[in-house]
Amino acid sequence: MSNFNFADRIKTLEPSTIREMLKAPSGPDSISFSAGNPSPLTFPASKMAEFAADIFRDDYATALQYGITEGYAPLRQAVEERYRKHAIGSENDELIITSGAQQAIDLSIKVLVNEGDTILCESPSFIGALNCFRSYNTRLVGIPVDKDGMDIDALEYALVNEPNVRIIYTIPTFHNPCGSTMSLERRTRLIELAQKYDVYIIEDSPYFELRYSGEDLPTLKSMDTGGRVIFAGSFSKVIAPGIRIGYVSAHRDIIARMTIAKQVSDVHTNLFFQILVERYLSNGLLDDHIRECCDLYKQKRDRMLSAMEKHMSDKVSWNSPGGGLFIWAELPDGYDGQTLCNLLRERQIICVPGNTFNVDKMQTSCGFRLNFSLPSDEQIDRGIATIGEVLSEYVVM
Numbered sequence: 559m560s561n562f563n564f565a566d567r568i569k570t571l572e573p574s575t576i577r578e579m580l581k582a583p584s585g586p587d588s589i590s591f592s593a594g595n596p597s598p599l600t601f602p603a604s605k606m607a608e609f610a611a612d613i614f615r616d617d618y619a620t621a622l623q624y625g626i627t628e629g630y631a632p633l634r635q636a637v638e639e640r641y642r643k644h645a646i647g648s649e650n651d652e653l654i655i656t657s658g659a660q661q662a663i664d665l666s667i668k669v670l671v672n673e674g675d676t677i678l679c680e681s682p683s684f685i686g687a688l689n690c691f692r693s694y695n696t697r698l699v700g701i702p703v704d705k706d707g708m709d710i711d712a713l714e715y716a717l718v719n720e721p722n723v724r725i726i727y728t729i730p731t732f733h734n735p736c737g738s739t740m741s742l743e744r745r746t747r748l749i750e751l752a753q754k755y756d757v758y759i760i761e762d763s764p765y766f767e768l769r770y771s772g773e774d775l776p777t778l779k780s781m782d783t784g785g786r787v788i789f790a791g792s793f794s795k796v797i798a799p800g801i802r803i804g805y806v807s808a809h810r811d812i813i814a815r816m817t818i819a820k821q822v823s824d825v826h827t828n829l830f831f832q833i834l835v836e837r838y839l840s841n842g843l844l845d846d847h848i849r850e851c852c853d854l855y856k857q858k859r860d861r862m863l864s865a866m867e868k869h870m871s872d873k874v875s876w877n878s879p880g881g882g883l884f885i886w887a888e889l890p891d892g893y894d895g896q897t898l899c900n901l902l903r904e905r906q907i908i909c910v911p912g913n914t915f916n917v918d919k920m921q922t923s924c925g926f927r928l929n930f931s932l933p934s935d936e937q938i939d940r941g942i943a944t945i946g947e948v949l950s951e952y953v954v955m
Contacts, residue, residue, distance in 0.1 A: 560571070565692055566695065567673075567694065567695050568693060571689060571692055572689075572919075574834050575722055577598060585953050587905075587906050588684070588906040588908065589906065589907050589908070589937045589940065589944075590908040590929075590932070591696070591907070591908060591909050591910075591927075591928045591929050591930075591933060591941060592908045592909055592910045592927075592929065593929050593932050594734065594795075594883060594884070594929060595797050595799065595929070595931065595932045596798070596799065596851070596883070596931055596932070597615070597854060597855075597858075597931050599766045599854060600845070600847075600850065600851045601776065601849055602797065602798075602838070603798075605835060605836070605838070606798075607646040607843070609834050609837040609838065610834060612837070613800070613830065613833055613834060613837075615946055617833060617902055620829070620833065620874045621829055621830040621833050622829075622830070623829070624824045624825070624826065624829075625713045625753075625827075625829040626631075626826060627652045627654070627670070627817050627819055627820050627821045627825065627826050629655025629656075629805075629826070629827060629832060630832040630833055630836060631657065631832075632836045632840070633655060633832045633833070633835060633836035633839070634653055634654070634655060634805075635639060635690075636839040636840055637805050637839070637902050638653055638838050639653075640839060640844070641791070641807075642879070644766075644776075644777050644779075644780055645750075645777065646777060646778030646779045646780065646789050646807050647778065647779075647807045648782075648787055648808055649784075650810060651804055651807050651808060651809055651810060651813075651815040652808070652810040652814075653806065653807045653813070654805065654813055654816060654817060655803065655804070655805050655832055656790075656804040656805060656806055656807060656820070656826070656827060656895065657802045657803075657804065657824055657829050658763045658766055658794060658799075658802045659762060659764050659790040659794070659804040659826045660686050660687075660690070660790035660804070660849065661729075661731055661804060661820070661823070661824075661827075662698060662788070662790035662791075662804055662805070662806035663686070663690050663760060663762060663790055664686050664690050664823075665727070665806065665816040665819050665823075666725070666758075666760050666788050666790070666806070666808075666816070667690060667691060667694050667696070667814040668694070668816075668819045669812065669816055669819055670724055670725060670758055670812070671694060671724045671725055672693065672724075673695040673696070673850040673900050673902055674697065674722065674724075674907055675696055675697065675724045675725075676696065676697040676698075676699055676720045676722050676723045676724065676948070677691050677696050677697070677698055677699070677721045677723075677724065677725045677726075677727055677917070678699050678701055678716050678717070678720070678723060678725070678727070678746075678757075678876065679691070679698065679699075679700065679701065679702025679727035679728070679776065679917065680700070680701055680702075680703045680704070680707075680711060680727070680728060680733065681701060681702065681735075681915075681916055681917040681918070682703065682733075682735055682736065682914075682915030682916055682923070682925065683700075683727070683729070683734075683735075684729060684762065685914060685915055687718055687727055687760075687762065687936065688915075688917065689799075690787065693725070693916050697721075697722075699716050699723075699745075699917065700916065700917030700919045701713050701716060701916065703733065703736050703738060704738065704810075705728055705738050705745050705877060706738065706739075706740065706741040707726060707728070707733065707738055707739060707740025707745075708728055708730075708740060708744065708748070710747045710748060710751070712849070713726070713751060714746070714751055717751060717754075717755040717757070718755075722758060723755065724758065724759070725757060725758050725759070725760055726748070726751075726757055726758070726759045727759075727760045727762065727776070728740070728759065728760070728761060728762065729762045729765075730745060730761060730763070730767040730775075730778060731749075731763055731765060731775065731881070732766065732768065732769075732879055732881045732882025732884075733882070733896070734764040734765070734882070734883075734884060735884055735886055735910070735912070735925075735927040736868075736877065736884075736886045737877045737884045737885055737886050738877060738879070738886075739772075739775065739851065739879075739880060740758075741775075742775055742776070745775065745776065745778055745781060746781065747779060748778065749781050749782060749787075750785075751785075752786045752787075753784050753786065757786070758786050758787075758788060759778060759782075759786055759787045759788065760788050760790060760855070761777065761778040761779055761787050761788065761789050761790065761792045761855055763777065763789065763790065763791055764790075764791065764792040764794060764795050765795055765881060765882040765883065766810060766883055767796055767848050767880035768795060768796065768848070768851060768852060768854065768855060768881045768882075769854050769880060770855060770856035770859060770880060770881050771880045772880040772881075772882070773842070774926050777789065777806060780935075781860070781881050783883040785808075785809035785811075785812075787808075788806060788807075788812065789806065789807040789808065789952070790804065790806050790817060791804060791805045791806070791807070792804040792805075793835055793895060796844065796848050796851060797838065797844070797845070797847070801828070801831040801834070801835065802827070802828060802831070803828075803831055803832060803835050804812070809819070814953060821847060824868070827927075844930045845876075849917065852881075853862045854930050855881075855930070856881070856932045858931060858933075858935070859879065859885070859930050860940030861877075861930075861938050861939070862885060862930040862938050862942060863878060863936060865938060865939055865942035865943065866885070866887070866942055867941075868943060868946075869943050869945065869947075869949075870942065870946050870949055871885070871943055871944070871947025871951040873889070873890075873950070873953045874887045874888060874889055874890075874949065874953075875888050876888070876943065882951075883929055883930065883931040884903075884927055884928065884929055885927075886912075886925055886926075886928075887925065887926055887927075887928060888912075888925045888926075889924040889925075889926075889953060890924070890953060891923055891924065892924075893952070893953060894911075894922050894923070894924065895911040895912040895913065895922075895923050895924055895925050895926040896912075896913055896922070896923070897952070898910040898911070898926060898948070898949070898952055899926055900944060901948050901951075901952055902944070902945060902948055905944050905947075905948060907944050907945060907948075909927065909928060909945075910926060910927045911925075911926050912924065912927070914923030915927070915942055929938040
């Protein structure tokens with residue numbers, strides 16, 4: 559067997575723990591709270607089938623041909639019109655279609671960050687973004703997160719003391735994994751700091767329309783007057799993840815460079831699904847569909863919170879997210895989320911330990927993430943009850 563000499567940027571990169579969990583075999587009694595998947599119950603399959611038949615009958619030549627890198631023009635226009643109400647996209651901005659929000663994040667780093675530059679991001683944070691940053695040999699510095707989002711005082715300290723800071727990465731609304739939402743005061747300060755210290759912000763917002771309670775807050779992009787915010791959006795959580803349709807809105811000069819970078823990556827995003835999503839938007843179906851998603855997820859969130867209160871309240875603490883797909887729970891000081899998740903796996907309950915999301919992968923975490931969108935009601939009831947039983951054995955108060 560040959561010894562392969564891999565590139566430095568990839569040879570120490572580890573696979574996403576969550577993606578690996580999805581490959582693991584599971585029995586009929588196994589319950590997974592580990593995924594970030596929307597429920598298949600929300601997939602608009604019948605309407606998509608209608609659109610697909612129309613496309614293959616009337617527009618197959620376009621759908622099966624090469625497209626332009628920036629994306630299918632009618633879809634770009636439909637996305638711009640829809641999100642204008644959130645002030646995503648100013649007169650100096652442009653928007654392109656990407657292969658999910660993950661590509662939007664990747665393109666941002668590719669065009670703005672050099673090896674050795676520093677990226678400041680919430681810790682814990684989305685593992686897909688962290689691994690993207692690591693693949694470009696950047697320096698990652700974690701900023702703590704609480705119920706109101708990123709700790710802005712800690713962020714400013716890092717901006718002053720860390721070298722070559724280029725990007726602040728944040729999931730301000732229904733954070734993954736913490737479920738928290740950044741307060742308006744912190745959003746305002748974040749924009750001010752980006753301007754003061756001459757850095758860019760990646761606003762990763764795949765969940766911001768999945769709100770079940772509380773008032774909407776302005777996107778960071780809507781508060782940006784200096785062209786510093788790059789907004790990464792996605793239809794994965796509000797239509798279906800398999801279509802891999804995302805978008806990025808940023809200053810036109812940044813978008814121009816991203817377009818070049820995308821040309822050498824995938825040429826263009828899947829054109830058939832771009833056309834299908836455009837039909838879905840142009841027929842005015844998305845708002846009602848999102849309301850249906852929110853009704854289902856609110857019921858699932860409340861069911862999980864009620865079960866946690868019944869079975870876990872004396873052992874762990876947790877947040878009550880106003881939207882999104884996740885509940886973040888924490889063990890008492892001195893206990894390890896990884897150990898708990900190992901014990902749960904023996905009972906066929908799969909959760910994601912908090913250290914998976916840490917900037918410092920060697921740092922232990924007392925946290926663990928629970929997904930409520932994918933499991934059935936019966937699985938939520940049975941799974942949370944089992945977690946409570948394991949906690950009674952593991953946590954001695």
